Amino acid sequence: MCSNLIDKYNIPGPRYTSYPTVPYWENDTFSLKKWKESIKRSFKESNDKEGISLYIHLPFCESMCTFCGCNKRITRRHEVEGPYISTLLKEWELYRALFDGKPTIKELHLGGGTPTFFSPENLAALIHGIVRHAKIAEDHEFSFEGHPNNTTREHLQALYDVGFRRVSYGVQDYNKTVQKAIHRVQPFERVKKVTDLAREIGYTSIGHDIIFGLPFQTKTEVAHTIERTKELSPDRLAFYSYAHVPWIKGNGQRGYNEADLPSGEEKRMQYEIGKGMLSEAGYTEIGMDHFALENDTLYESMESQRLHRNFMGYTASKTQLMIGLGVSSISDSWYGFAQNVKGIEEYEHLIREGVIPVYRGHILTEEDEIIRKHILNLMCHFETFWDDDTFRFTELPDVLVRLQEMERDSLLEILPNGIRVTEKGRPFVRNICMSFDLRLQRHKPETRLFSMTV
């Protein structure tokens, strides 16, 4: 990888789990009324055809991992579980009141925080409460994020019994110094144990999350982590670039210095080494930061061009409507986005009052819909095509100027009616998407909003 390309393109940029990206939502023109209308419309249009997705945020963790950029509450008081689950079920009821029919659940994901902070009984009660008023799609995908240190056979069995077949374990890195720096000490044997248990119970997709670019990581540590990962052959791997965003309140990324983080060039080499080792072991790169074996649905969906990206990252199929329940969750109605309040007390208070607890959101304009299409195409398929009908906006010449610069750097090919990202350009796909991101181009951020693109 050429270091001057990294110097040139390693800039702060969005990860494009939505377009427009959250900092560019027009909160002033958003209202709860518009949000409810967009949910009703989307449900009517899509539930019978493809079902809906649910993301449920379970924010509690027993200890703070200092690399983690997610919304969480550190506590050892497990009495919080019951009231939180009751509130989630009431929130689900508030959404169901907007549906004109029984929802069909196609995808359901439990994310965190630490979903396995909750007892197996409470997790089963949550899922029973959700599906009691819904149909489950035949080809449903139910998944959860498991913490290797506290996932038990009982957790895996209880969730398997209510339809879960996919689990992703937060591994991050296997080296002691790195694990200590990120406050996440978990031996390989522990990850092996929960991986084997999931297989034994019948889970068909076991994923491991690994991060490169962590404090004190070098190429050697990354290679060691991948080597050990290969021994367990997870079906799917998320190989994330560490997002250093210490300015986000309460995320706890303060246990080390910026000087302890690898440089942009070192970080990119870590990814390339990992990628090489994974492809030798039979994994295919999916999108920007995922790898899968050929038996995994993520691989199949890439092959059949059905790969989709939303707030959960890459998903094997698209539903038009995705409802996010729980603190800080983001919902996507295809016509709009909305995010729930982040504080647990405020969330519980609003639900008690019978109010859908969103505090910000965005309704897409016609132009947003066009740009989103191209950004999704690029993030999922590394190419996008347009014709006169779908690519009508005045800034097109400016977009092309930005793309021509990248074509000179051999990151992409400009075709008569579209672009294709080259192999060399894949690491810079976020930069390529930024050329289309008219909201970002019109109002360049004055403060740091995003992590670095490499």
Ligand SMILES: C[S@@+](CC[C@H](N)C(=O)[O-])C[C@H]1O[C@@H](n2cnc3c(N)ncnc32)[C@H](O)[C@@H]1O
């Ligand atoms: C939201 S976390 C929750 C999963 C669960 N609590 C656990 O850690 O085992 C899911 C994944 O997000 C990734 N993640 C969290 N913070 C990150 C960051 N700052 N940069 C990159 N990836 C991150 C980690 O790989 C983690 O496994």
